[in-house]
Amino acid sequence: MEERGQALVERLRQEYLDALLVTSLPNVRYLTGFSGTNAILLVTATQRWLFTDFRYADQAAAEAGANAHVVIEATSLWRGLWETLRTLRSIHAVGFESAHLVHRDFERLLKDGTAWNWRPFVDLVERLREKKDPGELDNIREAARVAQAALAHTLPMVRPGMTELQVAGILEHALRDHGSEEHPFTTIVASGERTALPHARAGSRAIAHGDLLLLDFGATVSGYCSDVTRTVVVGQADDRQREVHAAVHAANEAARARVRSGMTGKEADAIARGVLERYGLSEAFGHGLGHGIGLEVHEGPRLSRMSEQVLPEGAVVTIEPGAYLSGWGGIRIEDNVRLSDAGAELLTDLPRQLIELT
Amino acid sequence: MEERGQALVERLRQEYLDALLVTSLPNVRYLTGFSGTNAILLVTATQRWLFTDFRYADQAAAEAGANAHVVIEATSLWRGLWETLRTLRSIHAVGFESAHLVHRDFERLLKDGTAWNWRPFVDLVERLREKKDPGELDNIREAARVAQAALAHTLPMVRPGMTELQVAGILEHALRDHGSEEHPFTTIVASGERTALPHARAGSRAIAHGDLLLLDFGATVSGYCSDVTRTVVVGQADDRQREVHAAVHAANEAARARVRSGMTGKEADAIARGVLERYGLSEAFGHGLGHGIGLEVHEGPRLSRMSEQVLPEGAVVTIEPGAYLSGWGGIRIEDNVRLSDAGAELLTDLPRQLIELT
Numbered sequence: 001m002e003e004r005g006q007a008l009v010e011r012l013r014q015e016y017l018d019a020l021l022v023t024s025l026p027n028v029r030y031l032t033g034f035s036g037t038n039a040i041l042l043v044t045a046t047q048r049w050l051f052t053d054f055r056y057a058d059q060a061a062a063e064a065g066a067n068a069h070v071v072i073e074a075t076s077l078w079r080g081l082w083e084t085l086r087t088l089r090s091i092h093a094v095g096f097e098s099a100h101l102v103h104r105d106f107e108r109l110l111k112d113g114t115a116w117n118w119r120p121f122v123d124l125v126e127r128l129r130e131k132k133d134p135g136e137l138d139n140i141r142e143a144a145r146v147a148q149a150a151l152a153h154t155l156p157m158v159r160p161g162m163t164e165l166q167v168a169g170i171l172e173h174a175l176r177d178h179g180s181e182e183h184p185f186t187t188i189v190a191s192g193e194r195t196a197l198p199h200a201r202a203g204s205r206a207i208a209h210g211d212l213l214l215l216d217f218g219a220t221v222s223g224y225c226s227d228v229t230r231t232v233v234v235g236q237a238d239d240r241q242r243e244v245h246a247a248v249h250a251a252n253e254a255a256r257a258r259v260r261s262g263m264t265g266k267e268a269d270a271i272a273r274g275v276l277e278r279y280g281l282s283e284a285f286g287h288g289l290g291h292g293i294g295l296e297v298h299e300g301p302r303l304s305r306m307s308e309q310v311l312p313e314g315a316v317v318t319i320e321p322g323a324y325l326s327g328w329g330g331i332r333i334e335d336n337v338r339l340s341d342a343g344a345e346l347l348t349d350l351p352r353q354l355i356e357l358t
Numbered sequence: 359m360e361e362r363g364q365a366l367v368e369r370l371r372q373e374y375l376d377a378l379l380v381t382s383l384p385n386v387r388y389l390t391g392f393s394g395t396n397a398i399l400l401v402t403a404t405q406r407w408l409f410t411d412f413r414y415a416d417q418a419a420a421e422a423g424a425n426a427h428v429v430i431e432a433t434s435l436w437r438g439l440w441e442t443l444r445t446l447r448s449i450h451a452v453g454f455e456s457a458h459l460v461h462r463d464f465e466r467l468l469k470d471g472t473a474w475n476w477r478p479f480v481d482l483v484e485r486l487r488e489k490k491d492p493g494e495l496d497n498i499r500e501a502a503r504v505a506q507a508a509l510a511h512t513l514p515m516v517r518p519g520m521t522e523l524q525v526a527g528i529l530e531h532a533l534r535d536h537g538s539e540e541h542p543f544t545t546i547v548a549s550g551e552r553t554a555l556p557h558a559r560a561g562s563r564a565i566a567h568g569d570l571l572l573l574d575f576g577a578t579v580s581g582y583c584s585d586v587t588r589t590v591v592v593g594q595a596d597d598r599q600r601e602v603h604a605a606v607h608a609a610n611e612a613a614r615a616r617v618r619s620g621m622t623g624k625e626a627d628a629i630a631r632g633v634l635e636r637y638g639l640s641e642a643f644g645h646g647l648g649h650g651i652g653l654e655v656h657e658g659p660r661l662s663r664m665s666e667q668v669l670p671e672g673a674v675v676t677i678e679p680g681a682y683l684s685g686w687g688g689i690r691i692e693d694n695v696r697l698s699d700a701g702a703e704l705l706t707d708l709p710r711q712l713i714e715l716t
Binding site: 036037054055056059096098099100101102103106107120122165166168169172173176179180181182183186197199201203204287306326 | 413414416454457460465480524527530533534537539557560561664684
């Protein structure tokens with residue numbers, strides 16, 4: 001926490017900011033440890049104030065008391081912010097999070113904050129979060145282990161005739177039993193043609209013999225997420241299922257072997273996309289290769305056709321090539337890796353060959 | 359959907375708006391049926407345009423095709439918005455959702471939208487959503503039924519020594535088996551002293567004999583949520599547990615008997631608060647009596663000390679008095695009701711007397 005604070009203060013200095021107003025809850029958690037759902041944070045070069053409400057009085061003191069002055073507000077967190085800011089000398093330029101401040105709250109700055117010079121920033125704290133420290137990495141590693149254990153428990157229990165929702169129930173139950181404190185996103189269990197929808201939720205469809213079954217899910221450990229996908233066949237695979245799976249598998253393998261820090265998000269994406277192209281499936285790969293994971297399940301850096309950003313050493317990202325064919329189905333194989341100059345260190349180690357549940 | 363559209367057009371007329379830009383996803387879903395996670399919606403007196411991305415091409419057409427022109431954008435949804443707006447004549451005043459537009463996107467209006475007169479609104483669509491139509495009510499009723507069935511399945515399986523996470527796993531599994539398509543919020547399973555934290559998540563604490571056990575959870579059916587809480591004793595209750603439970607039970611009962619549409623949120627809240635006061639527990643009731651439920655698990659109207667809003671006929675709200683004593687524990691009993699002039703119609707019908715799991 002100390003190191004994160006220093007890195008942020010250095011960023012404020014570079015941007016000629018006297019203070020930063022943090023309104024993104026994951027950013028608040030990253031900088032203070034506070035995990036509640038209502039808070040704003042003020043950071044200067046030497047101090048921090050965490051404003052939250054009475055529901056979180058005990059929790060804020062326990063989680064963030066060592067890292068910030070905790071201020072409990074009865075009515076509006078903003079009241080405390082203005083009071084605190086008015087007591088501070090030589091605070092003129094204050095940054096705010098342009099992507100995490102709604103217009104209604106921005107108007108407060110214009111109305112009550114005229115004494116300060118407000119400057120919008122995007123991704124200022126998020127960029128610091130991209131490189132994971134050893135404690136963060138341990139949490140993600142454990143979240144990946146929990147996700148794997150849950151899948152290993154679930155697959156042998158899948159039977160034709162079960163609904164997607166029933167499979168989601170088994171999987172989520174196992175995630176809890178293995179210690180996941182929260183489902184980091186809505187569990188995807190899609191079967192048959194529905195696997196062609198990259199963002200299908202589990203539904204009431206009954207799984208048929210011979211169906212593709214795609215499971216995309218994660219675990220949360222001390223706030224840190226894993227995000228894993230496997231696609232299996234319920235029964236024996238047919239030729240087309242084998243072919244498309246082999247292509248996605250090859251794309252996953254190539255990306256894991258060659259993605260490293262120092263390349264751009266676009267270059268990383270191109271590795272998998274090139275493989276799928278050779279299989280005639282580049283059109284079927286409609287999303288990016290991956291994204292950072294951490295306190296949020298989607299964070300920086302992005303591995304996509306659009307991203308010119310250089311991937312930093314220590315980033316933890318998904319590698320998730322897929323191929324989706326409308327009316328037929330889709331296959332995605334998603335792993336979590338830590339990036340360094342030496343390559344991608346695997347955090348997930350589930351089988352990647354085509355599993356047939358027979 | 360047709361009726362909702364007409365009600366909105368009437369509101370635009372009242373506010374002298376030629377169009378409304380909708381950026382809240384639940385509001386987009388309410389007005390079009392689209393349930394994806396990336397969309398903006400433009401509404402005029404006669405037409406609607408839903409802008410989303412390629413991932414949702416099929417889904418948007420299926421869900422919203424009858425209610426809006428669906429526009430699939432490859433790069434930015436805003437590109438489509440500007441193109442569409444430029445083709446429209448006599449659109450001058452355009453409303454936007456001040457509580458659902460981040461500063462970064464607000465800057466787009468200032469930069470690319472100079473041809474229009476942008477006017478911020480709060481709760482414009484949300485107010486329409488407060489009064490539920492029969493189809494919405496059916497979904498919430500079913501979501502309440504699913505939540506009840508899941509709790510009835512779970513309680514007999516709780517044993518001292520289980521962790522809160524394990525109980526959450528059983529409960530969520532049952533929610534899925536009974537058809538819940540999504541967990542509408544992070545399941546709260548708190549035991550012992552942790553029940554005093556109104557927003558405790560499930561954790562690794564092992565449940566001990568004699569503990570209070572608080573379960574706060576819900577189901578989702580066709581996008582609509584239920585939100586239910588019961589607090590039980592794992593073993594035989596002691597006198598203090600009985601006392602506090604009786605007080606909260608009485609507050610719940612009084613509120614269910616007397617809350618109705620036409621009173622203010624503050625008056626509704628005062629009914630339960632008055633009962634707890636007589637038991638010397640008004641200080642221990644640190645949150646409001648309830649909130650609306652629907653496409654979101656927290657929506658209007660609010661039943662709280664601060665709310666001067668008159669509760670509308672047809673609103674569906676929670677009734678959830680509680681008492682929290684730091685270092686001892688907390689008890690909450692939460693039901694879901696539909697409001698009318700005649701009173702509060704119960705949608706949840708779980709037992710409210712103190713359950714002892716022996």
